[in-house]
Amino acid sequence: MRLARFHIGTEPARIGRVDGDTVVDVSAVPGVGSSLRALLPALVDLEPAIAAADGPRFDLHAVRLLPPIDDPQKYLGIGMNYREHAEEARAAGITIPENQFWFNKQVSCITGPFDPIIKPEISDQLDYEIELGVVIGRRCRHVAVEQARSVIAGYLVVNDVSVRDWLQKRSPTFTLGKSFDTHGPMGPWLTTDSEIDDPLDLGMRLSVNGDERQNWRTDDMIYDIYEQIAYLTQVMTLMPGDVIATGTPAGIGAPTGRFLQPGDVVRAEIDGLGAIENTVIAEPRP
Known part of the structure; x- marks a missing residue:
């Protein structure tokens, strides 16, 4: 459904x-x-x-x-969770973590599947990241890997928009660079877990102005979605509606400097889940 x-x-x-x-x-x-x-x-x-x-x-x-879930209690993302992406991150000077590396996206960044993405005036390093979004369906804590799928309500397409200079240079954590307003487009709807045979084997593609930038499959995750849920619930209670962005594959803009500019159209699509499409606009002046 x-x-x-x-x-x-x-x-x-x-x-x-x-x-x-x-x-x-x-x-x-x-x-x-x-x-x-x-x-x-x-x-x-x-x-x-x-x-x-x-x-x-x-x-x-x-x-x-x-946005299917506009008011989650938590919006969590995992960094460098695809093998090839970790290598391109290393090439861009980013330290590769030895364990699961989690950050918050503040929920105020969430926007609709076809709403604009605002490029902030204070940065010229606006980047895209297609990700499989997982939505938690019930309150859970200390979930075993083998039971993790039972707490998933469904899936959606996420673009984990990132402001790179704030992500790696302007703040000691990822939170600020991941949380600018409108930098959490998601949707286009929630596809319930029962509709997806294997969320660990889905094709995912992202294009900018029709130029394909990312094309990968979810089976390349370093830590799969069940391992992620098990890891997180050792620390915190996950609640219905909490959103987990499960990592992006190779092809982001940072290694090549191909950052997003006003007028760019970013389309992100995952097999069985649909597509979201967002136009980048300049930050409105007050």
Whole structure:
């Protein structure tokens, strides 16, 4: 099942079931409401009613898709988790960690799957990173690797937009360089775990203005998504709606200096999950 948050004009956000090129409004199903994060703990029980719902139907092109999870308690990312990407990072002068390397993206960076990405005035090193996003479905702590898939609600496409000079030079942690406003586009919807045979073997591609920059598969992760969940839950309780960005493959802009500029169109796509597409714009002046 594919579940989207969307709205029409200035109307409040709705939850919809994506069927082909249409979205069916399922907000009226008892227990669904307008928050996908709030829905997740009851999703397994409500899934039959959502699947059978026959609410108002809209063309996908006639609605504005919103970030599926706009209000997670946590948005966590792992650094240098693809083998070839770790090597290109090393070539760019970045120290390679010996263990899982985690950082926060502040949740205020989250934006919609087709909303603009703002290039900040204070940097000329705006970079892209396609990533498989994992959304946690239930409260969990001390999860074994073998049980980790059971706590996943679903998946989405993430662009872990990064401001490189703030990431590596202006701050001792990754948080600031990863958290500029609009630098967390995600979507286009939540694809539930039951729809994906093997999340560890998905093709992922990113292009800038039609020029392919990244083309890899999720089976190249150093630490797979189940190992990531097990590692994190040794430290913290993961909550329904928490988003994990699971690492980017080779092909980022930093090693070649091909950074994003206003007018660039960035498209990120993952097999079975759909695509997001964002135009880079200059930072509006106050």
